Amino acid sequence: MTTPLICPSILASDFAKLGEEVRAITEAGADWVHIDVMDGHFVPNITIGPDVVKALRPHSNLPFDCHLMISPVDSFLEAFRNAGADYISLHPEAGPHLHRSLKYIRQLGAKAGVVLNPATPVEILDWVMDDIDLVLVMSVNPGFGGQSFIDSQLRKIEVIRKKLDAVGHHAILQVDGGVNAQNAHKCVEAGATAMVAGTAVFKGGPDAYAANIKQLKGL
Ligand code: DX5
Ligand code: ZN
Numbered sequence: 001m002t003t004p005l006i007c008p009s010i011l012a013s014d015f016a017k018l019g020e021e022v023r024a025i026t027e028a029g030a031d032w033v034h035i036d037v038m039d040g041h042f043v044p045n046i047t048i049g050p051d052v053v054k055a056l057r058p059h060s061n062l063p064f065d066c067h068l069m070i071s072p073v074d075s076f077l078e079a080f081r082n083a084g085a086d087y088i089s090l091h092p093e094a095g096p097h098l099h100r101s102l103k104y105i106r107q108l109g110a111k112a113g114v115v116l117n118p119a120t121p122v123e124i125l126d127w128v129m130d131d132i133d134l135v136l137v138m139s140v141n142p143g144f145g146g147q148s149f150i151d152s153q154l155r156k157i158e159v160i161r162k163k164l165d166a167v168g169h170h171a172i173l174q175v176d177g178g179v180n181a182q183n184a185h186k187c188v189e190a191g192a193t194a195m196v197a198g199t200a201v202f203k204g205g206p207d208a209y210a211a212n213i214k215q216l217k218g219l
Pocket of ligand 1: 034140143177178198
């Protein structure tokens, strides 16, 4: 089994010290920095925008993985890319033309991701397979950190794993929401190659980050 990429969600970090927190997870062995962008409209919470992403960029050389939970989303894609996003992921429900949005993300020079909510069918992937670098399976309903993992999403990960393998697709298969040391191995067994974790990485403060990340990697 391959070691999964660990993508700490800074939603669970101390927002008063964001730069420090990003440096701390970078030093603690994180693979990517997961940035949850919420607009209070697509999801019932408001977080951070492109200016904050730009301010954080000098604090880490890890890939910035921007998970956009905003609608409409298209008009903000360029701003997030310019702010330093390496991966930009969006929900199909957040705009009228998923295929166009994904193409545009790649045109901007970023990697493109599709995010599936717990009730979003996997078939949405079928006609955008050539246009994605990442599939993100939400194992909670988006909007908040600290929620419980929805077990049915393990089956969804398995179905997507098969779909990708059937055509030799190398997209990253990422899972997000309620991931912890107890369920991380189930995600990997189901076929996930990257895991987002907020609470499970940031619990215990900076001294615990390295051990928390190591535990999630199953090392
Ligand atoms: C939820 C976000 C997640 C979340 C993860 O909308 O996309 O990234 O913050 O946090 P935990 O790991 O605490 O569920
Ligand atoms: Zn997220």
